Amino acid sequence: MAQKRRIGESGPEVAAIGLGCMSLSGVYGPSDDHAGVAFIQQAVDLGVDHLDSSDMYGWGQNEDLLGRALKGGRRDKVVLATKFGQTQQPGGANGVNGRPEYVRQACEASLKRLGLDHIDLYYQHRVDPDVPVEDTVGAMARLVEQGKVRHLGLCEAKPERIVAAHKVHPIAAVQSEYSLLYPEIGIETRKVTRDLGISYVAYAPLGRSLLADVVPDLNNLAAGDTRGRHPRFQGENFAKNRRYVEVLEAIAADKRCTVAQLCLAWLLAQGDDVLPIPGTKSLDRLKENLGAMETALSQPELDAIAEIIPAGAAAGTRYPEGGMKGVFI
Secondary structure: OOOEEEOOOOOOEEEOOOEEOHHHHOOOOOOOHHHHHHHHHHHHHHOOOEEEOOOOHHHHHHHHHHHHHOOOOOHHHOEEEEEEOEEOOOOOOOEEOOOHHHHHHHHHHHHHHHOOOOEEEEEEOOOOOOOOHHHHHHHHHHHHHOOOEEEEEEEOOOHHHHHHHHHHOOEEEEEEEOOOOOOHHHHHHHHHHHHHOOEEEEEOOOHHHOOOOOOOOOOOOOOOOHHHHOHHHOHHHHHHHHHHHHHHHHHHHHHOOOHHHHHHHHHHOOOOOEEEOOEOOOHHHHHHHHHHHHOOOOHHHHHHHHHHOOOOOOOOOOOOHHHHOOOOO
8 A cells, every 4th residue: 555644633544545335235236245245355455444334334234244344353454434323214315313312322233233342433424403513522522432432523514513523522534525526515624624633534536436437327227226316427417527537538548547546646636634435346446446546646737637627517416406405514
């Protein structure tokens, strides 16, 4: 691994590119637990040391899978992040719960599924607008005091909420979507997080595969693949977004890298506080993503990329209308 970056001011050092584990839970088509366990083990053996999960991914299946994969000496080789806060509402949109008593309950359930005595980085997955963030983070801080959690994080929180939370207990990381196609939230949030010494963990850094050489056949998506519901993949939005990628192909060819590596290298070049966690269940794709750490971009190259895809250029919102109500609040 070529690059190391610290999570927060006093957190652990990890490889600059980690692994988002959501795709191992049927979000982009059927999942296979046996293959998922083997994939995580191969990833760790390759040097991946930052794994990102959630109790919402497969509603516990993802954490159970990780727990099995990390047995046999691999646990001490990784920083394991997981999340709480989204609740299952059969037949409807996910709920959200940030009440202190639920924080404790969710953490105990995650630890049991993972088979661990502590979580390295524990995030509030979605902000609960009905519970003051100070109350939620106060309960998370007690988990730190009890040794069940090492570091705290927030997902999809606005800067003012991050500041309020950080006053209760140091926040090590904030996680939200950040990519060449969707940089706006990252730009706004990092104006605050950088001053506070908070790392920015970038999920969907490849735009859910839009910023890669291989994109899904939208007319033949696998069962369970949710991308067909995302506005960025629909109609003219998809066509416009892909045109940007086609222009990037020339720069990638000059750099002798893939478009995905170019886009991840662009993110890494934004600052040492940025840690992308692209998700995949393909070993070849994982190796490709990790190779982005070997791709250095000059300032003229960064300027050229910014000119091709300026902030705000992407077509389509980050989530369908219902999902947008729960992000960046």
